[in-house]
Structure formats: C-alpha cells, structure tokens
Amino acid sequence: MIADASNASETSKLKSRAALASIAASAALTIGKLVAGLLSGSLALISEALHGLLDTGATILTWFAVRAADRPADDEHHYGHAKIEAVAALAETGLLIVLALGVLFEASRRLLGDSSPNVVNANWLTYSVLVVSIIVDLVRWRSLEKIAKQTKSDALAADALHFSSDLVASSLVLLGLLATDYGFQQGDTLAAFGVSLFIGVAGWRLGRRTIDTLVDKAPDGMSQHMRDIVAAVPGVAEIEDLRLRAAGPRIIGELIVSVSRTLPVERIMEIKDQIAAAITQDFPDAYVTVTANTRTLDDESVLERVLMAAARKRLPIHHVTIQEVEGVKSIGLDLELDGRMPHGEAHDIASALEAAIRDELGSDIEVDTHLEPMEIAELSGRDAPADVTAKIAGTLTSIAAESSDVQDVHSVRVRETPAGLVVNYHCRVDPARTVERVHLDVDRIDRRLQGEAPGVIRVIGHAEPLREQLALKAELKA
Numbered sequence: 109m110i111a112d113a114s115n116a117s118e119t120s121k122l123k124s125r126a127a128l129a130s131i132a133a134s135a136a137l138t139i140g141k142l143v144a145g146l147l148s149g150s151l152a153l154i155s156e157a158l159h160g161l162l163d164t165g166a167t168i169l170t171w172f173a174v175r176a177a178d179r180p181a182d183d184e185h186h187y188g189h190a191k192i193e194a195v196a197a198l199a200e201t202g203l204l205i206v207l208a209l210g211v212l213f214e215a216s217r218r219l220l221g222d223s224s225p226n227v228v229n230a231n232w233l234t235y236s237v238l239v240v241s242i243i244v245d246l247v248r249w250r251s252l253e254k255i256a257k258q259t260k261s262d263a264l265a266a267d268a269l270h271f272s273s274d275l276v277a278s279s280l281v282l283l284g285l286l287a288t289d290y291g292f293q294q295g296d297t298l299a300a301f302g303v304s305l306f307i308g309v310a311g312w313r314l315g316r317r318t319i320d321t322l323v324d325k326a327p328d329g330m331s332q333h334m335r336d337i338v339a340a341v342p343g344v345a346e347i348e349d350l351r352l353r354a355a356g357p358r359i360i361g362e363l364i365v366s367v368s369r370t371l372p373v374e375r376i377m378e379i380k381d382q383i384a385a386a387i388t389q390d391f392p393d394a395y396v397t398v399t400a401n402t403r404t405l406d407d408e409s410v411l412e413r414v415l416m417a418a419a420r421k422r423l424p425i426h427h428v429t430i431q432e433v434e435g436v437k438s439i440g441l442d443l444e445l446d447g448r449m450p451h452g453e454a455h456d457i458a459s460a461l462e463a464a465i466r467d468e469l470g471s472d473i474e475v476d477t478h479l480e481p482m483e484i485a486e487l488s489g490r491d492a493p494a495d496v497t498a499k500i501a502g503t504l505t506s507i508a509a510e511s512s513d514v515q516d517v518h519s520v521r522v523r524e525t526p527a528g529l530v531v532n533y534h535c536r537v538d539p540a541r542t543v544e545r546v547h548l549d550v551d552r553i554d555r556r557l558q559g560e561a562p563g564v565i566r567v568i569g570h571a572e573p574l575r576e577q578l579a580l581k582a583e584l585k586a
Contacts, residue, residue: 447481528565
C-alpha cells in the first residue's frame with residue numbers, strides 16, 4: 109500500500125511538471141507567433157497564434173485537471189476524480205472546433221469575398237518564430253506523448269495531440285509564406301485552410317477519444333483478452349459478464365463468473381484469487397471486482413446433487429445408496445441427528461431433507477432415510493488403566509487374527525468417559541482392497557469388540573495400507 113501511494117505521488121508530480129512545461133511553451137510560442145503574424149500580415153500565422161492562445165488556455169486547464177484528477181476517492185466520488193481529465197479534454201475539443209471554424213471562415217472570406225490584396229511581408233523574425241515553433245512543438249509532442257502513455261493521462265494526451273497538430277500547422281504556415289514570397293499571393297490563405305483542417309482533425313480525434321472515456325468505452329481488445337485469461341483459470345465454468353471502463357490511468361471493471369456449486373467456499377475463494385492474480389499479471393493497472401456465482405453443471409452426478417441438498421440444510425449424511433429400479437431412481441441414506449432429540453422432531457427433519465432431494469432430482473424419486481444417533485457433546489475422559497488397555501488390545505489382536513484381511517493391530521488407546529470406554533486403534537490392510545471391503549472388515553472387528561468387552565461404547569478403527577509397513581521394514585533392513 110505504501111509503495112502504491114509513493115508511485116501515485118510520483119505520477120502526480122510528473123504530470124504536474126509536464127503540464128507546467130506545456131503552459132510555458134504554449135505561452136512563449138503564442139506570443140512569438142502573434143507578434144510575427146501582426147508584423148507580417150500573415151493570416152495563417154495569426155490563425156496559428158490564436159490556436160496557440162487557445163492551447164495556452166487549454167494547457168492551464170490541463171494543469172488544474174491533472175491536479176484535481178489525482179485526488180483520492182471520497183464519499184461523493186467512489187471511483188475517484190480521474191474523469192476530470194476527460195472533462196478538461198472535452199473542453200479543449202470544443203475550443204479547437206471553434207477555432208477551426210473561425211480560421212476557415214476568415215480564409216474563405218479572403219479567398220472568395222475580399223477584393224483587397226492580401227499583403228504578406230514575411231521577414232527573418234517570421235521565419236525564425238516558425239522554425240523555433242516547429243522544433244519546440246516536436247520536442248513537446250514527443251515528450252508529452254511519452255508521459256501521457258506512462259501516466260495514462262487523458263489531459264496530457266490531449267496536450268500532446270495539440271502539439272502534434274501545431275507542428276503540422278506551423279509547417280503549413282511556413283510553406284504558405286514561402287509560396288507567397290515566390291509570387292503565389294494566395295499561398296498564405298491556402299495555408300490557413302490547411303491550418304483550419306488540421307485543427308479540426310485534431311479536435312475530432314481528441315473529441316472521439318474523450319467521449320469514449322466519458323461514455324465508459326472499454327479499451328480496444330482488452331475485453332476479449334481478459335476473457336481468454338479468466339477462462340483459462342481452473343474451476344471457472346463460464347464467464348457470465350465482464351464490464352470494463354477507463355478511469356484515468358486505471359481500468360475499473362466488474363467480472364462475474366460461474367463455478368460449480370459443489371465446490372467448498374475455500375476453493376471458490378482460491379479461484380477468485382487466481383483470477384485476480386491472472387488479470388493483474390497482464391493488466392497491472394486494472395482493478396476488477398470478481399464475483400463468483402455457483403451453478404449446477406451438466407456433469408454433476410446424482411450423488412453430488414444429494415450431498416448438495418443435505419449441505420444446504422447443514423445435515424450430515426453418509427452411506428448414500430443410489431439404485432435404478434424400473435426407470436425410477438431410489439435413494440437411500442443415513443442421516444445423523446442428535447441422539448437426545450425426540451424421534452418426532454427428527455422425523456420432521458428427515459422428511460424436509462427428503463423433500464429437498466426430490467426438489468433437486470424430481471418428484472418421482474424414491475427417498476428413504478435411516479436415522480442414526482450422533483453424539484454432539486464433548487466427552488471428558490482419561491486414559492484407562494494399563495491392564496484394561498492391554499486386555500482390549502489382546503482381544504482386538506485375537507479378533508483380527510481370525511481373518512488374514514486385517515493385520516498388525518497397533519496404537520491401541522483406551523479412554524474412560526462418563527458414558528463408557530472409547531477405543532481407538534490402527535491396523536493394516538491390503539492397499540488393493542476396496543474402501544467398501546475394508547470398511548466391512550474393520551466394522552466386523554469393532555462390533556465383535558463391543559460384544560466381547562463390556563463397557564465399550566465406541567470403537568474407532570483406522571486402517572492403513574500394508575505397503576507402508578513393508579516399506580518401513582525395507583528401510584530398516586537397508
């Protein structure tokens with residue numbers, strides 16, 4: 109944040125210095141052209157002086173605009189004040205058009221309606237002013253154009269456009285005066301036509317650009333480029349909407365994307381962060397607000413849709429069974445609820461879940477819910493005596509030994525709680541066996557233990573792949 113503020117301050121100073129230099133250059137050239145034009149009687153040069161006078165006023169306006177545009181956002185201007193530069197540029201456009209029409213009118217009057225001779229007496233002062241003007245215009249045009257691109261300033265870009273048109277116009281005036289010196293009496297008047305034409309073209313170009321900014325035209329090609337970047341981010345299902353607009357040096361936008369509704373909130377936030385990072389990498393001056401809407405994707409499975417229905421009601425379910433019976437889907441699931449809850453209340457919750465699943469999959473879906481008690485209170489406990497733990501560990505090992513499917517019972521822990529004994533243990537199984545098969549094997553051991561060890565209320569068996577044990581033995585041998 110400190111670096112951003114420092115960069116913004118440097119940019120503001122750079123624009124302000126460029127605007128002040130433009131004021132000085134425009135004022136000096138205007139005075140020189142006006143004096144030379146009055147002494148020589150050149151309409152083209154006087155027209156250029158008037159153009160320069162308007163340019164001086166415009167550059168003063170630019171200086172005030174760039175200072176005001178860098179003010180931060182406030183309660184009334186939530187997006188900042190950057191468009192003040194565009195307003196200033198629009199005012200400059202109006203001045204250019206008025207001047208172009210005035211010069212065109214005077215040139216037409218001299219060429220068609222004025223019978224008096226057009227006396228033009230160009231001297232060394234006239235030519236010197238024009239040559240100096242062309243050099244200054246060239247330097248200021250290139251300098252302002254560079255700074256305008258660097259700072260993304262509409263007002264400085266307008267000034268650069270002015271100086272480029274001044275360069276062409278001064279060149280035309282010089283050619284017109286040379287033509288007059290060589291006997292072509294209407295050379296100066298025709299040069300004035302050229303000046304008015306270029307002033308008008310400059311005004312049109314500036315006006316088009318300024319109006320594009322004021323009506324929030326998206327920068328050319330940026331929208332499609334940004335869409336391509338966002339579409340490449342994993343997890344983005346669709347780009348619903350993208351709106352971009354220029355605000356001074358910044359591009360401000362709003363992006364709405366679709367993501368799968370089955371994704372967890374953390375993953376959706378990651379996708380949004382990845383989108384923002386991808387945009388910033390290609391467009392460092394873009395500030396785009398990203399909104400992610402969840403939606404049903406075509407490839408969602410029935411299981412995912414059932415889990416979503418339960419997640420929306422914040423209900424834990426497991427052991428979901430999906431069957432196709434004569435063209436009708438049948439859903440069976442286990443629903444965990446507080447074991448102390450009255451059955452009537454629990455049945456209402458289950459019925460509401462079943463209705464939600466039918467709304468999701470269709471009214472002809474069969475849904476059956478099996479209620480299971482869930483212990484929601486934390487149980488205080490302590491380690492059981494060593495002899496109790498050893499006895500239960502021996503019982504577990506004995507039960508597991510009856511089958512080769514479960515091996516190496518270890519890490520047996522027994523805790524005493526007010527409700528009874530809670531047993532945790534680890535065992536190893538063939539990693540190629542299915543989850544369903546391993547669950548049945550471990551569940552068989554758990555149930556046997558509860559039947560043979562009085563006081564055991566809960567058994568948690570954790571099965572590990574047998575390959576871990578084999579790898580460990582190989583490592584120890586090595």
